[in-house]
Amino acid sequence: MRRSFLTGLLALALVLAGLLTLHAAFLALALPLLLYLLAGLCRGGEEPRLEAERRLNVTHAPVDTDVKVTLRVRNTGPGLEEALVEDILPPGLVAVEGSSVHLVTLAAGQSASWTYTLRGTRGAYALKEVRITAREHFGLVSTQQVIPMADKLFILPPVMRLRRVVIAPRRTRVYSGTIPARQGGAGVEFFGVREYRAGDPPRRINWRLTARHPAATYTNDFEQERVADVGIILDGRRQTNEFDNGRSLFEHAVLATAALADALLSAGNRVGLLFFSEHAAWTTPGYGKVQRERILHDLANATPGDALAFSQLFIPRHLFPAHSQLVLVSPLDVADIEPLTEVRARGYNLLVVSPDPVTFELAGLPRREPVMLAGRVVGLQRQILLGRLRHVGIQVVNWDISQPFEQATRQGLECPPAWLQAMSDGGRRA
Amino acid sequence: MTRPLLFSSAALATGCLAAAFGLAGASWLVLVLLSFGVLWIVAISLRLSWASSVGLFGVYGFAAAGFWLQLSTPLLLAASLAGLAAWDLAAFDHRLGRAAPGDDVKGLERSHLLRLVGLAGAGLVLSLAALYLPARISFGWALLLVVLGMWGVGRLVGWMGRG
Numbered sequence: 001m002r003r004s005f006l007t008g009l010l011a012l013a014l015v016l017a018g019l020l021t022l023h024a025a026f027l028a029l030a031l032p033l034l035l036y037l038l039a040g041l042c043r044g045g046e047e048p049r050l051e052a053e054r055r056l057n058v059t060h061a062p063v064d065t066d067v068k069v070t071l072r073v074r075n076t077g078p079g080l081e082e083a084l085v086e087d088i089l090p091p092g093l094v095a096v097e098g099s100s101v102h103l104v105t106l107a108a109g110q111s112a113s114w115t116y117t118l119r120g121t122r123g124a125y126a127l128k129e130v131r132i133t134a135r136e137h138f139g140l141v142s143t144q145q146v147i148p149m150a151d152k153l154f155i156l157p158p159v160m161r162l163r164r165v166v167i168a169p170r171r172t173r174v175y176s177g178t179i180p181a182r183q184g185g186a187g188v189e190f191f192g193v194r195e196y197r198a199g200d201p202p203r204r205i206n207w208r209l210t211a212r213h214p215a216a217t218y219t220n221d222f223e224q225e226r227v228a229d230v231g232i233i234l235d236g237r238r239q240t241n242e243f244d245n246g247r248s249l250f251e252h253a254v255l256a257t258a259a260l261a262d263a264l265l266s267a268g269n270r271v272g273l274l275f276f277s278e279h280a281a282w283t284t285p286g287y288g289k290v291q292r293e294r295i296l297h298d299l300a301n302a303t304p305g306d307a308l309a310f311s312q313l314f315i316p317r318h319l320f321p322a323h324s325q326l327v328l329v330s331p332l333d334v335a336d337i338e339p340l341t342e343v344r345a346r347g348y349n350l351l352v353v354s355p356d357p358v359t360f361e362l363a364g365l366p367r368r369e370p371v372m373l374a375g376r377v378v379g380l381q382r383q384i385l386l387g388r389l390r391h392v393g394i395q396v397v398n399w400d401i402s403q404p405f406e407q408a409t410r411q412g413l414e415c416p417p418a419w420l421q422a423m424s425d426g427g428r429r430a
Numbered sequence: 431m432t433r434p435l436l437f438s439s440a441a442l443a444t445g446c447l448a449a450a451f452g453l454a455g456a457s458w459l460v461l462v463l464l465s466f467g468v469l470w471i472v473a474i475s476l477r478l479s480w481a482s483s484v485g486l487f488g489v490y491g492f493a494a495a496g497f498w499l500q501l502s503t504p505l506l507l508a509a510s511l512a513g514l515a516a517w518d519l520a521a522f523d524h525r526l527g528r529a530a531p532g533d534d535v536k537g538l539e540r541s542h543l544l545r546l547v548g549l550a551g552a553g554l555v556l557s558l559a560a561l562y563l564p565a566r567i568s569f570g571w572a573l574l575l576v577v578l579g580m581w582g583v584g585r586l587v588g589w590m591g592r593g
Binding site for chain 1: 552580
């Protein structure tokens with residue numbers, strides 16, 4: 001109940017009692033209360049008129065990085081006896097040093113400024129308003145001013161450095177890179193032998209073969225290495241990412257996506273991102289550091305949602321032509337086998353990096369015999385699911401998230417299975 | 431500085447009430463008042479939001495009863511003013527809880543306490559004037575004042591409630 005109402009009620013009761021009983025003592029009791037009310041009434045009620053300015057030292061920062069915020073307010077209205085200045089922070093951001101709330105006295109024309117340090121979890125945050133609540137000294141009357149602001153802060157996911165991600169798409173781009181292009185030319189790896197053409201450097205002539213077939217001269221050919229189109233698909237479906245007690249695999253999937261995007265862009269590839277959640281949101285493909293920032297920016301915005309089924313996954317051919325590389329980061333569901341097989345059948349090379357939901361869920365459950373048995377059954381089901389995907393030519397890397405991503409996936413990402421190597425060799429070594 | 435003064439005011443309010451009733455021989459009421467005071471102070475120290483208002487109503491209720499029974503006027507007036515101060519300081523302490531470590535809390539406390547002391551002094555003078563300055567009014571005037579008082583305080587409460 002409001003303090004002014006309480007005081008008024010008590011004063012009213014005493015005044016009425018005094019007048020009805022003609023007892024001066026009741027009036028004597030009521031007078032300090034009435035005086036208190038009048039003091040509040042006379043001093044309060046004026047709207048505060050403040051100007052505010054907020055400065056952030058960065059607008060994009062990785063997780064666990066300090067963001068310094070400087071807030072400056074100037075009183076352009078009447079003097080304020082007691083002003084509570086609150087820089088309203090959205091959930092997920094906390095002030096780790098200093099405070100975003102201050103209680104001050106601000107005379108007319110006076111300015112004040114504060115600096116505090118923010119930290120937050122991954123996300124895109126809007127710092128929308130500064131709220132000023134002005135009170136007279138007794139706190140009976142309060143008035144408020146909300147100053148709208150439009151600052152945005154992006155807390156980016158952490159990026160783990162992967163040494164190498166081996167992919168072998170059948171289609172590459174014209175620029176030189178690190179992916180074997182199945183075409184002879186300038187390169188490092190031996191590719192084949194062809195007849196000598198004018199202009200071939202003499203040290204590339206295969207003298208042994210030329211001696212055996214004196215009718216012609218032969219030249220060694222090396223395999224060209226080029227960059228490729230890579231589409232990373234992040235599965236943001238709540239049904240596959242979220243579990244009981246609010247536990248979620250999504251942050252791990254985001255971390256894996258950021259690491260993969262960084263490694264693939266560092267190798268010179270053209271990388272795009274599809275975030276598959278309530279809507280399918282594309283980050284159009286691009287190269288280099290700018291694209292890395294764009295992808296991290298979009299990953300900062302990503303939140304799981306009640307999503308579409310994978311059967312509705314649409315890969316635009318103008319962005320990713322057939323035979324280019326797709327990388328799916330998803331905990332996977334049994335129903336995903338069919339749509340993923342279709343993607344593979346359309347000619348895409350598919351690498352699936354799958355944070356393991358079985359070990360993740362088991363880690364949060366009591367280690368009782370029935371739970372362990374159920375865990376084994378579900379684990380076997382998952383092994384069958386992964387086996388079926390491998391059977392249709394999809395490279396699958398299973399990630400037990402109790403281990404760091406780089407360590408757990410090094411084997412799968414740096415040393416691809418023999419069948420993938422055979423595919424990238426085009427059967428030449430067979 | 432605010433919290434020690436808050437506890438002192440609450441203790442002074444209940445102590446004065448207990449003394450006023452004790453001087454009149456109502457020893458069981460002294461026990462009731464002392465228990466009320468202890469509970470009030472404990473509730474305030476736990477920062478229970480309703481505690482200060484319950485305390486204010488309690489102190490004014492007992493003070494009104496004391497005036498009706500014609501107990502010691504100075505003690506009852508002191509109790510009511512200390513109760514009002516405790517109620518005000520509890521709310522002020524709550525607001526100070528939102529201040530950041532670098533804020534000028536001492537300056538805020540100083541100016542607040544100065545105003546509170548001034549108000550308590552003015553309130554005391556007015557109360558004493560109401561008690562000791564003779565004024566005789568007829569029944570008609572009293573009725574008119576009742577109606578005007580009801581209207582005026584009602585408007586004031588309504589205005590502050592909306593504000």
